Amino acid sequence: MKFATLPNGTPDGQLHLVSRDLTRATAAKDVATMQALIENWEALAPALEAQYSALNAGGGEAFDMTQALAPLPRAWQWLDGSAYESHGDLMQKVFKMDPVPKGRPLMYQGMSHEFLPATADVPFPSEADGIDIEGEFGIICDAVPMGTDAQTTQSHIRLLVQINDWSLRTIAPVEMKTGFGWVQAKPACSVAPVAVTPDELGDAWRDARVDLPLKVDLNDTHFGAAEGYHMAFGFDELIAHAAKTRKLVAGTIIGSGTVSNENFREIGSSCIAERRGIEMLDTGAPVTPYMSFGDRVKMECSARDGAPIFGAISQTVVAQS
């Protein structure tokens, strides 16, 4: 199934089913919000499956994804991994950080009270903060008991999402050095308009990973198309890591971290910091600037045959007024 949330004047919006080709949508019958669905998935999904089949056969209304909110406009929990080692290794090298031991997922707790719509302008206080993107995949899980192991967690993955984890690079290393993680460096993320059940990816949902490239354009110029599969830990393992000492609330979103591949010089990057890191290694100094007000980012993940999946993130950075 594919879902979007359309505005209805409430913070959580109205849950909609979206046709597989993303052209049509219809309000989910008897389910007001994405959060309500995730809290009661087993009971609500069968009727929605039937409604989804009917929608794909025809009917519904035209789906205008520029109107969509984030699929889950606010969440009780957002935990972001950093599961692509080629990204982490490069960042450590460039910023001369102590190497982080392998074998244990990296994860931080992020702000979850607001996820920005995929096409809204994104306000920041200052260009001097080093405004950067991080293209990611994510999952939305239902309630996970404390101590659930990675063999069991995959059944809790209800939806897949595509995320832009906005990052402020001038502040990030200052906060990282404290060991406390990020507050100022990680404001609200943006999310592509459509959340999909894992089966919508077919064979491209593999080992609890999205086996598809994430295409990133900056100001209409190709910036990267890294493959999502190359996570050192799958989402099953990221969930188990998160649930080690806490229960996860239904509607917890867990991110993959910036999609990155070892051949980043050929395939490009999903964040500017990574490209700047490559430039520093290759020439001694970064060349690509961080974003300025007015700059645009587009991020989209399509099926290998070009069929749309999540819709696109397509945003402009603006000055906070």
Add this chain to the structure above:
Amino acid sequence: MKFATLPNGTPDGQLHLVSRDLTRATAAKDVATMQALIENWEALAPALEAQYSALNAGGGEAFDMTQALAPLPRAWQWLDGSAYESHGDLMQKVFKMDPVPKGRPLMYQGMSHEFLPATADVPFPSEADGIDIEGEFGIICDAVPMGTDAQTTQSHIRLLVQINDWSLRTIAPVEMKTGFGWVQAKPACSVAPVAVTPDELGDAWRDARVDLPLKVDLNDTHFGAAEGYHMAFGFDELIAHAAKTRKLVAGTIIGSGTVSNENFREIGSSCIAERRGIEMLDTGAPVTPYMSFGDRVKMECSARDGAPIFGAISQTVVAQS
């Protein structure tokens, strides 16, 4: 005003006014939840003030604080500071961490989807994780626009709370070293049963700080009574720090960090890690163990004349089943 949340079968419970002496309570008129109050404070407070006056004059029902949920049982955002430098300095010395530059508040984003009731047993997966307490004060603020400065933030402080930030010390340094902050090391916090408006503290609310001691007992033995005033940054500054690059959602909780004073050898500590740190400095090795299943903690902050304020946190650590 003083508030508690009593269970009514919903995750957010029913908001109650509590008499100044904490003996009686009555359901808040026309306000279902703490979150609803915080979202619309200006409009709702006058009627509640009248109801509170009436309650203090008599009436209501007996208030059984062992029945109370956390005042805000779940929040959209929980940001915890570390504003007592005597604590931070000691921890850095003991754990041989790089000193953190002064002049900038320390803060991490914590899990906010569950705050435990003050008298509930607290389940943990393993005693080997180094189960520890952190006695703190906190504020609950209403919506704060991005970029609000510290001169303006104090008007956004609607309520004060008293918190136990449960911490797992074996995991904490492993997560800190990554720079990503804590996930596994910081499960759900507990909160004292009663949240109070700052005016309830009278002169003891000073410079956006709680000028009162936080008494901590472990297994019925006095452990510490550090004074709350000695924050390097007041809550006004902590809010401004948090709101630098994001707007704060109404109902954001911000913590002071472990209450600690420079004369910790005399006055005691609000967490076991600090006492162990002192022991390591003084004798080369920690002596005081972290908590075992069955161990009990009590934390309470009273007025100088002994009058109750927040009620007590009084909990037993148990094995997660």
